[in-house]
Amino acid sequence: MTYWLKWLHRWTSLIILLQVLIWLITGLYFAIVGHTEIAAHQHYSDTAKTSQEGLPFLAVGDADISSIYARYSGVTSLQVRQVQQRLQYVVTHDKGQTFLDAKSGEIWQTGAALAGQLAMASYTGPGSIETITHITNSDELADWQPQQQGGYRVTINDDLNTRIYVDAASATVIDHRNDPWVIADWAFKLHFMDYSGGRDFNNLLIRAAGLITLWLALSGLILLIRNIKRGDLKLR
Helix, strand or coil: CHHHHHHHHHHHHHHHHHHHHHHHHHHHHHHHHCHHHHCCCCCECCHHHHCCCCCCCCCCCCCCHHHHHHHCCCCCEEEEEEECCEEEEEEEECCEEEEEECCCCCECCCCHHHHHHHHHHCECCCCCEEEEEEECCCCCCCCCCCCCCCEEEEEECCCCCCEEEEECCCCEEEEEECHHHHHHHHHHHHHHCCCCCCCCCCCHHHHHHHHHHHHHHHHHHHHHHHHHHHCCCCCC
């Protein structure tokens, strides 16, 4: 029994030691690289987002406001935003948010050309647009769930291979991604022990690691007590 306890204790110690080294290395990487590169914001500007904040309601479009309230139940707010040179209504109701064209009152449509304009408005680097691809989901943006309209991935031909993601339903820039971000993403996966990409520090794997560490401490205490009782450890 003691032999197997020692064997498990040694191998568990090795596994925990490797994970501790991973925490140290990835934590040092985060400290050296900094937030800007980790978030892929080397060429990111939030001016596009600030320019799309709510406008005074005096800047209303041509669509009939009363018909919009009649169309959706439980409307709590109706906000006006400017997207490039167009006005957009953001209707918040009991089923979520709906984005409308303030001129026609119809569901907002974001084309590839507009997505490219929005992407470049959030980009401060030296590159230009290489491709604009319509996508329905993205593994690089785990927290972004595109609606029926999907979104656009705008690829920039710069030294970082920047990718800019634009949501088609709301015509907003979701975020930037690039090649250095891929390294940082793997560092986050190793650091949080969450290989799904969600960066959840309370996932099942890290809970199991906590229990294994607790077992390691208890088994070490048991082996220490046994050694003391057998006289293997003699204090001089």
